[in-house]
Amino acid sequence: MISLGGVMGAGLFIGSSGAILTAGPVVVLSYGLGGVLVMLVNLMLRDLARKAPGLGSFVFQIRNGLGPLAGFVAGWIYWVVWVTTLGVEVIGSASLLQPYIPLPYAVTEFLILAIMTGVNLMSIRSYGEFETWFAMVKVVAVIVFIIICAALLIHGGVPVAENLTGHGGLAPHGGLAFLAAVPTVVFSMTGTEIATIAALESEDPDGNIVRIMRTVAVRLLVFYVMSVGMIVSLVPWSEIMPGQSPFLFVLNRYGVPGATAVMTIVILTAILSTLNSGIYAASRVLSGMARHGDAPALLASRKTEASPPRRAILACAMATLAVSASAVLAPGVVFSFLVSMTGAFIICYNVMIVCTRLKLNCPAAWQGWLALMLLLGVLGSMLLQPGTRQELLAGLAALMVITLAGWFKTGQSR
Template sequence: MSTGMPAPAPTRASDLARTLHARHVAMISLGGVIGAGFFIGSGGAIALAGPGVIVTYLLAGLMVVLINYMLRDIALSSPGHGSFISQIRHTLGRQPGFIAGWTYWVIWATTMAIEDMAGASLLAPYIPLPYPALEALVLAGMTGINLLSVRGYGEVEYWLSLLKIVAIVLFIAIGSYALLMGITITHHPLLADGFFPHGALALLGAVPTVVFSMAGTEVATVAALESSDPDGNIARVARSVALRVGGFYLLAVLVVLSLLSWRDMVPGQAPFLLVLNRLHIPFASVFMTAVIICAVLSTLNSGLYTASRVLHDMAVHGDAPRFFLPVTAKHRLPRRAVLACSGATALIAATAVVSPGVVFAFLVSVIGAFILFDYVLIVLARMRLCHRAPWQPWLTLALLCGVLLAMLSRADTRSELALSAGAIVVVLAAGRLLALRAPKGTR
């Protein structure tokens, strides 16, 4: 009996749409770097480390650039094996692929819940609806976009990312003009307390904030698989990532540091807005609020896209239920996976109310270490697949070890690492159990 619904298409990873253009992938890669954490979190990092935080941004930026080179080399050395999660599985084996997939999915599911709550908080002063209704509205809007078509997701992400880029370029231009005109907006000279006002070790405290605010560049390598030229787009993204990190992150932070003292920074408040307000730029608050809302929506949009593709990818390999395998006949998108990821986001957001100190706190605590763990697997896969420029993966591992040491140096992040290690062991045990129950030919 016909239900009037389109029948599911064949269930191979290659059956996903190929409708994204190079401009979409390029802008998605930019959006992955510039999130709400950059606009707000940079103030806390500067307050903690002082002017020396620029060293932290330089090292974190170098690590992000190298990770993108690893992703490029993996894709080009073993084309046709899907996302980097599939590449890890293909190169390192089923168990590492299983762990990489589920930890990466948890990262995005939790991040989406955080962004959903942030979006509702930002919209609350402007839309007279109860907070839960605003959360549902924001999530439903992004889910609807992801259910329309892959091209629709790419187009929305293109314009959201473009607005963020325009905002940063305008900020750099305004700040540079103020510097050239000799305008002073602080009572504390830049180096009045030295380059490391809290000591060089204070840089370690700023490392997690800076590194995790830059996470997300790998989204473009997932999106590139649904473009007409996956390998070419991945290579172009990797080539331009250094310019993106240097041109946006480092220049913007340098402008902030040149105009304001680290003493002016208040953790949790946007330093860019502080600069614009002190320069008496009209409507600065409204403009920055709009930009941060767009940054939140962009992260939620890309997170829903990426998490659904990873879930579908794992289903292809038997690491997730086959229920998430079908793609729609018309637009060739994994509708069930999108809806499941949206539902998981709503559920995690609900735990922030029902169990803020247990379930939600645990999920928020583990995502930082999960990011590092997945980065290590990316580097190991690159070491096995590609032997060109062997210094690159070793340097990347050294930087990742530096981030790990920075997290071990602080009591709060030290406990997060312990929780994350326990969670990874649980995921490993689940993967092992699944492998034992699978038919011999699929292990």
């Protein structure tokens, strides 16, 4: 549930609108290809746990397989991705609650972040219990949505052929347009690796990682492909509005009662779930980096091994607060740069996961090479699209800075 919950967030319920508008009905292929890529990366994580058990999360598997510099870079880019994502989610949740809470916007942001930070500070169990219920709401919402859509398709007299082909055809932006939507799809599916971090604090870490990675990507692929396929079959893709939930658009179009209220709750739950999981994952990676000397040593402190790393959690919360503040103080400089570079960072640490697995000479090496080709294909599609080219270049520039810092740090520690 933690793994599914980490992925089924606002990227699915809202972000899918961007992918649909980019590709048209053929976006189903984009989600299929993105799902295959995520499934392959999950297989890489499973093989790393089997080949080198007990070494920690995938960040420290990378450190063991590719060296201290790669571990430094992977840890910091993963942390930056999550802190930036958390800042965006705090802004989104405050915007969603603003009409219902008579408080200043900044106060609402602070309270949301404080509550989710408090959940993580209490205990590891409290994080797990909250995330299980958050994930349950999202999974049930998607299943109910698919059932409602299936009933409409069977009994509602829906002009499916017209919706799919009557607005420019299946691929209104060209036969290869589905590739342009793949980066958006991959980014929305990012998060399954959280379960590998959470599994380290369970009774059977390596066994749990293997079991999770074997099944979660398949379930994820089914949820994403089926729900998006239903959307483009029930409504014309061209009528979907960017930045608005296509799920809500479908339900409102067919007069499903209470759709707005229910989807508002689901989207808010998705955002809070991302906040909960993001603080958890970022703090564990930051604490682990501190133990390896890649972050300030004081962030490694824990009362016991079963206690949450409270200093690392607070550091992540303060960094998140700084990111959300930058959206107000420097929206066109600092905040836009942070958001734009996350795409390249996500692809980068996934490439590192695949390269680590290939270096360990695990069986079925073709899976690793296929995953690597698909990841490089995503980078290529980002480079070809004007909208994502600048994001890729910003990410590569930031990656060079982090790599130089890592080279200096790991060189000094020898």
